[in-house]
Amino acid sequence: METAPMETEQRLVKLSSSQGDVFEVEFGTACYADVVKQMIDFTSESSDAETIPLNLKTTVLEKVLQYCDYHRDNEPKEIPKPLPTTNLGEIVGDWDAAFINVDDENMLYELILAANYLDIKPLLDLACAKAACAIKHMTPDAIREHFNLQPEQMTPEEEQEMLEELKWCTDGGAA
Amino acid sequence: MSLDETPEHVTLERVFTFFEPLDLCVLASVSRALRGLSERDSLWSVLCTSLWQGKAFVAERFRQTPSKASYRGSLADKHRDTITRGELCSLTWHFRFKRDAGEEWTDADPYWKRGSPMQWSFRTDGKMERADDHPELRANESEVRRWKFTRVSCGARGPKGRFVKVGRFPAYVVSRTANWGWLMESCWVVLYSFPISPYSQLPNEYRDEGLKVDTDLQWAEAFLYNNALNVPLRYLLQDGADSEYEPETEGRSAKRRGGARTRDSKRRKKSSPKANG
Numbered sequence: 001m002e003t004a005p006m007e008t009e010q011r012l013v014k015l016s017s018s019q020g021d022v023f024e025v026e027f028g029t030a031c032y033a034d035v036v037k038q039m040i041d042f043t044s045e046s047s048d049a050e051t052i053p054l055n056l057k058t059t060v061l062e063k064v065l066q067y068c069d070y071h072r073d074n075e076p077k078e079i080p081k082p083l084p085t086t087n088l089g090e091i092v093g094d095w096d097a098a099f100i101n102v103d104d105e106n107m108l109y110e111l112i113l114a115a116n117y118l119d120i121k122p123l124l125d126l127a128c129a130k131a132a133c134a135i136k137h138m139t140p141d142a143i144r145e146h147f148n149l150q151p152e153q154m155t156p157e158e159e160q161e162m163l164e165e166l167k168w169c170t171d172g173g174a175a
Numbered sequence: 176m177s178l179d180e181t182p183e184h185v186t187l188e189r190v191f192t193f194f195e196p197l198d199l200c201v202l203a204s205v206s207r208a209l210r211g212l213s214e215r216d217s218l219w220s221v222l223c224t225s226l227w228q229g230k231a232f233v234a235e236r237f238r239q240t241p242s243k244a245s246y247r248g249s250l251a252d253k254h255r256d257t258i259t260r261g262e263l264c265s266l267t268w269h270f271r272f273k274r275d276a277g278e279e280w281t282d283a284d285p286y287w288k289r290g291s292p293m294q295w296s297f298r299t300d301g302k303m304e305r306a307d308d309h310p311e312l313r314a315n316e317s318e319v320r321r322w323k324f325t326r327v328s329c330g331a332r333g334p335k336g337r338f339v340k341v342g343r344f345p346a347y348v349v350s351r352t353a354n355w356g357w358l359m360e361s362c363w364v365v366l367y368s369f370p371i372s373p374y375s376q377l378p379n380e381y382r383d384e385g386l387k388v389d390t391d392l393q394w395a396e397a398f399l400y401n402n403a404l405n406v407p408l409r410y411l412l413q414d415g416a417d418s419e420y421e422p423e424t425e426g427r428s429a430k431r432r433g434g435a436r437t438r439d440s441k442r443r444k445k446s447s448p449k450a451n452g
Contacts, residue, residue: 081221082195112186124189132193140205149206162204168247169200 013040014051015065017058022051025065032068033118055117060110063102067123070095076122079129086133092126100130108134188212192221196246219243226250231356231369234262253355257336260299260324266357267306268295268366273383275390276363285309290373295366297322303341329392343405345396348388353380360386362393 013030016022030052031037039052054061077092089097102108108131115124135143144151154162191199191213199218203210220241227233227249234252237245270293271286285307286292294306303320305313320342328338328346338346339359347359347366357368358381365386371377379385390397399405 079193080225081192082198082225083193109186112189116186116189128186128189129193131190132198135190135202136194136198138201140201143202143205143209147205147209149209152206154204162200165200165203166197168250169197 015061016051016053017061018053018055019058021058021061023061023065025069028072029065029069032072033064033120035118056114057110059107060114063107063111064114064118064120064123067099068120070099071122076126079125083129083132083136086136088126088130088133091129096126100126105134188215188217191218194218196222199243214243216240216242219246222246223249229354231352231354232262232266233355253351256350257334258339258349258357259336262357263297263322263339264299266296266368268297268359268368269293269371270295270364270366271371272364273360273362273386275383280363283311285311287374292367292371297339328396329388330395343400343403345393345400350387358386360388362388362390362397 011027012024013027013036014022014024015030015036027040030040036052036054041050056064074095076096079091083091085091088100092100100108100111102111108127112124112127112131115121115127135146138146143149191202194202199213199222202213223237223241223246226246227238230253233249237249237252272280272284274281281287284293288311291309292307293309293312296304296306298304301321301323303322322339322341324335325338325340325346326332326335328340328348333348337349339349340346345361345363347361347364350358350360352358352367352369354369359366365381367381371381374382
């Protein structure tokens with residue numbers, strides 16, 4: 001990692017979405033994603049350096065940059081596994097809870113993929129935890145609907161085995 | 176969202192790392208694809224770590240392979256109250272006298288003096304060793320102390336690993352604690368497989384009044400010890416005296432020794448175990 005002189009800190013970085021929209025963000029924000037940091041051309045002296053193309057939709061990139069901008073100065077909280085509660089605000093704080101409370105479920109999954117692609121682990125955890133909260137406590141039928149799955153015919157043995165499992169899962173933890 | 180495409184499969188697995196066992200078991204009943212995913216070791220090892228955190232004892236065979244089977248197995252195993260030779264010998268035992276042992280003992284016990292218990296380890300060769308630096312009660316160690324599993328204590332038979340006999344002392348009865356640790360107690364002493372706090376801060380479960388073995392339950396062994404009598408405990412059993420008993424010593428026929436041992440024959444057997452009426 002090269003040491004960043006002052007002018008580098010203040011320098012702006014251009015990132016473009018897959019739809020061609022260009023975002024000009026501060027160096028520190030862009031570098032929150034290690035993958036982006038590695039793509040920045042440190043040898044370039046000029047401030048109008050080349051634009052870094054990212055394979056993300058405009059709406060998703062905008063959201064990711066919002067996250068990076070906030071968390072470059074605010075260390076995100078570690079999310080415990082398994083989740084102790086489905087009230088994410090209690091775990092990650094209000095800002096993150098509001099940030100990840102997206103209306104559109106596809107947006108959530110796109111954020112997961114984006115965080116994975118840009119290797120932003122805390123965002124990946126946050127988005128995955130949010131997705132987990134949505135599925136937790138669903139009935140098998142609701143989960144099937146959620147994932148758009150066809151019901152499968154289970155053999156009596158399989159059904160018996162599953163009943164067994166639910167049993168030890170529910171009372172096995174009791175002291 | 177499709178389940179088959181690889182990147183999403185990876186994504187789903189990450190989502191499921193936040194799940195609890197019940198969530199994963201529900202997931203397993205949704206479809207075969209999700210069932211396969213829900214059983215991955217990567218998911219269960221996270222849950223194992225969380226489950227086993229702060230537990231005083233988790234059997235090595237589970238720790239070595241964290242998985243769904245290990246998670247479930249360890250939950251069942253926390254109730255096992257028979258200890259193996261390997262487990263007994265791998266742990267450091269924190270020892271204290273009970274008040275019932277009498278002041279002569281409790282006054283000399285570093286635990287009752289300073290809240291810091293003696294430590295003992297059991298060796299695979301059958302010897303016992305002090306594993307602490309306390310000066311107290313060292314004179315007792317001039318004689319080599321030996322341990323063995325015994326099948327009889329508290330007037331009953333138990334499976335191997337339930338009772339540990341040290342010298343001629345009343346046997347230690349093995350049990351489990353809420354933190355998955357081991358506890359061994361006789362009417363006079365307690366051994367914990369984990370560090371313990373001073374008595375004033377000791378949870379009720381670990382205090383004398385919270386323990387199970389007292390001089391009423393172990394009266395026979397206490398009586399024999401106090402009177403320096405060397406009588407095999409099986410002769411004191413009041414239950415079916417002709418029930419099977421396998422002697423600890425090898426080379427003797429279990430059948431012959433376990434044969435019709437009625438109350439009448441007990442007295443004779445004291446002097447001559449082989450005289451079978």
